[in-house]
Amino acid sequence: MTLVSASKAAGLREVDAPHSLVAHFGAEHPLQMDAGISFSPLTIAYQTYGALNADKSNAVLVCHALTGDQHVANDHPITGKPGWWQTMVGPGRPIDTDRYFVISSNVVGGCMGTTGPASLNPTTGRPYGLDLPIVTIRDMVRAQAMLIDHLGIDTIFCVVGGSMGGMQVLQWVASFQERVFAAMPIATAAKHSSQNIAFHEVGRQAVMADPDWRRGRYLEEGVIPTKGLAVARMAAHITYLSDEALQSKFGRKLQGRVAPTFSFDAEFQIENYLRYQGMSFVDRFDANSYLYVTRACDYFDLAADYDGSLALAFKGAKTRFCVVSFNSDWLYPTAASRAIVHALNAGGASVSFVDIETDRGHDAFLLNIPEFIATSRGFLDAAARARGLPPAKTRAS
Amino acid sequence: MTLVSASKAAGLREVDAPHSLVAHFGAEHPLQMDAGISFSPLTIAYQTYGALNADKSNAVLVCHALTGDQHVANDHPITGKPGWWQTMVGPGRPIDTDRYFVISSNVVGGCMGTTGPASLNPTTGRPYGLDLPIVTIRDMVRAQAMLIDHLGIDTIFCVVGGSMGGMQVLQWVASFQERVFAAMPIATAAKHSSQNIAFHEVGRQAVMADPDWRRGRYLEEGVIPTKGLAVARMAAHITYLSDEALQSKFGRKLQGRVAPTFSFDAEFQIENYLRYQGMSFVDRFDANSYLYVTRACDYFDLAADYDGSLALAFKGAKTRFCVVSFNSDWLYPTAASRAIVHALNAGGASVSFVDIETDRGHDAFLLNIPEFIATSRGFLDAAARARGLPPAKTRAS
Numbered sequence A, B: 001m002t003l004v005s006a007s008k009a010a011g012l013r014e015v016d017a018p019h020s021l022v023a024h025f026g027a028e029h030p031l032q033m034d035a036g037i038s039f040s041p042l043t044i045a046y047q048t049y050g051a052l053n054a055d056k057s058n059a060v061l062v063c064h065a066l067t068g069d070q071h072v073a074n075d076h077p078i079t080g081k082p083g084w085w086q087t088m089v090g091p092g093r094p095i096d097t098d099r100y101f102v103i104s105s106n107v108v109g110g111c112m113g114t115t116g117p118a119s120l121n122p123t124t125g126r127p128y129g130l131d132l133p134i135v136t137i138r139d140m141v142r143a144q145a146m147l148i149d150h151l152g153i154d155t156i157f158c159v160v161g162g163s164m165g166g167m168q169v170l171q172w173v174a175s176f177q178e179r180v181f182a183a184m185p186i187a188t189a190a191k192h193s194s195q196n197i198a199f200h201e202v203g204r205q206a207v208m209a210d211p212d213w214r215r216g217r218y219l220e221e222g223v224i225p226t227k228g229l230a231v232a233r234m235a236a237h238i239t240y241l242s243d244e245a246l247q248s249k250f251g252r253k254l255q256g257r258v259a260p261t262f263s264f265d266a267e268f269q270i271e272n273y274l275r276y277q278g279m280s281f282v283d284r285f286d287a288n289s290y291l292y293v294t295r296a297c298d299y300f301d302l303a304a305d306y307d308g309s310l311a312l313a314f315k316g317a318k319t320r321f322c323v324v325s326f327n328s329d330w331l332y333p334t335a336a337s338r339a340i341v342h343a344l345n346a347g348g349a350s351v352s353f354v355d356i357e358t359d360r361g362h363d364a365f366l367l368n369i370p371e372f373i374a375t376s377r378g379f380l381d382a383a384a385r386a387r388g389l390p391p392a393k394t395r396a397s
Helices: A002-009 A137-150 A162-178 A192-210 A211-216 A226-240 A243-249 A268-280 A287-299 A302-306 A334-347 A360-367 A370-387 B002-009 B136-149 B163-181 B194-209 B210-216 B226-240 B243-249 B269-281 B287-299 B302-306 B334-346 B362-366 B369-389
Strands: A020-025 A041-048 A060-064 A101-105 A156-162 A182-186 A320-326 A350-356 B021-026 B043-048 B060-063 B099-106 B157-162 B181-185 B320-326 B351-356
Touching: A002 A334, A002 B226, A020 A137, A020 A226, A060 A137, A101 A137, A137 A162, A156 A162, A156 A370, A156 B351, A162 A182, A162 A287, A162 A302, A162 A370, A182 A370, A192 A211, A192 A226, A192 A287, A192 B194, A192 B226, A192 B243, A211 A226, A211 A287, A226 A268, A226 A287, A226 A334, A226 A360, A226 B194, A268 B194, A320 A334, A320 A360, A334 A350, A334 B021, A350 A370, A360 B043, B002 B136, B043 B136, B060 B136, B060 B163, B099 B136, B136 B287, B157 B163, B157 B369, B163 B181, B163 B287, B163 B302, B181 B369, B194 B210, B194 B287, B210 B226, B210 B287, B226 B269, B226 B287, B226 B362, B320 B334, B320 B362, B320 B369, B334 B351, B351 B369
Parallel strands: A060 A101, A060 A156, A156 A182, A182 A320, A320 A350, B060 B099, B060 B157, B157 B181, B181 B320, B320 B351
Antiparallel strands: A020 A041, A041 A101, B021 B043, B043 B099
16 A cells, blocks of 8 residues: 555654554544544554552653654654653653653654544545644644543643643643643743744745645655755754754864865754754654644644633643743743743642753753753652652662 | 846846946956955946045945845845835935945845856856855955955945844954944854854755755756745744744734634734745845855854954954944844954954844844934944044935
8 A cells, every 4th residue: 555655665654553552532532623623533642651550640641742752751663762751751750650650642643653644544545644634732632631531530640741742731721620630831832922933834834845745645646855844843953952052062163074165065063963853853753744733833822712811721720830941942931931820820820930040942841951850850749749649669879 | 048048037137237336357356265266257246325535535335134235225126125224324324325435245146246156157158056166254355345446445434234244344354454444243243153054054955955956057957946945035034033023013913814724824924924035035036145145154253263362353453343233133142242342342442332122133233223223323423523524414304
């Protein structure tokens, strides 16, 4: 079948046969999407770590960022690299898999096993491509709630995530406040700014400008818009790092030479690095998925669903919040987190707010930054006590 | 001839027959380029405004930015729009064409009449394409010096420019300090940062990813890499505006609709704006020129030519400086201008420094911002008095 071979050629074998648990939802249990469509069938691919306790009170839901996935704390099935959040999730880590039952699912619109544009549309026998309805952050959260129901869990101990994952955290509380005991939105915003939309639009235009995109039908035609997707990733990647981080890591250092050669080669290390980021990305990510997940962020404006009042989105929530920002994050800057905190305060929620000082920029939430790790541990430990969970095992240090 | 028709098709008729004055330099007067090449023939296209006085002491050289050109204060021959700096240059303006003889030339590597990659290589009978040596900011300045010699001018009253134009201003003083009475580097930096290089590299990769780029030979092959160049422009354009400016101008406003349509159309105004910026750019600018001018900026690191000491670059300069930055400029931030000021101070130069408060971002230097206009006027008026130039005409207000 053309589909399978084409998606395999694209390194997208995870679309069809993910190295994950999967939950299937048929026509009797459709996903009600913001685009006005009652969507089925839906497959959700997910990973779990640790064990659910008897009263099902120790579940932690980790929501992934734009191009992340459910492989939080295990080696990635395509790249072979360690899970993307092993600094935070694992035995003895803040999200302690000896204490908590950790769940992470690939978002709707993704390409790691959950239904997305590369998935087979059973009606046509072809990949959905752009026939998949536009996905919103709320749709992603609705799908996660279906998974949580499927797992028989009523209340999640903590919903946590950075960047687009943080948007899902906020949406979880807005949509299902009684089901979220604690929440950690990290390096995120309650709405996508004009500049955020602008960078995403550049990425989408880069993909769509590639003639191999074929109006989204590339998988059937046996091609992949690798060049466009790589350019999109390069542009986005700049926004994930701070000016200072780039300066200290690369500066104006030349790549493998002592003097400039006066050419268009990757003369500077930063150029080589970006080209590598672009090229390696296309091996693991579907171009149409990139369009969907960026679009989902662009549509995110939580207050807009509550008459423009973010405080109303959180009104009455008993959820304990820990809002985390990084002072050198210019993609979702500290001010965006502060706006969330103000809204939570206005709604009378329990909230602590930590702005972590680092020069690492937005991607700091993926790094082993001691203050961030300690903050997360402290918040989760206190929440666990309040939830009546047994204390952490004593570990040999 | 293929060249002419192809470049005309690309809206590049200005390459061959500019609506400008031109100076030709033959083999007897080559341009000594940093790439180690003695380059000829060289054509420089330029505009002048006002009249040179008898002792040739009233010349102002305006250096243009990345995709700017010599059409500072006259309608643009391709777009028909007003000159790009009519806020600053004209009768009664800070760069008063009733007082000063204003010169502006298209940079080497450009596409408005000065020799660039779209120009005919007389050796091959084809456009240079990437056979043109890499151009540096110093090469641009050397070419300008050849033009100034050609015009019989010894000392320039003031060299002024923003962004890449400001880099040329700094290079002018470093290379020819005795020939520059006053200098105004605006919204610029003495070196390109890692982030600056990164954004430029994204733009180049977008151009080169377009199959119609044809390894730079598109003009001969009758195609134009419009899509890649448009994406490059879109990405760059975001860096020219501040987050705040985008938010206040566009925010999350929808384009011609009252509710989201859940599609990949230009749903938000910012998307529509960026697409327009991309599409209109390709009508007036050559894709290979874009590679050359971005590369010139990337190579700019003035201190590197002086054992890493920016102060040494300006040592002994009698030039009066006015350094201007804009506090919301994140492309060449205030700190970059401050570094220039520190180096000038260390070298004992005469320098005033103004950081203008505005939310308009980098492109503020192109706008009618009263504090900026007043600062420029004040500096130039004082410098003119010091230079012994007659006072400005009294104008009916």
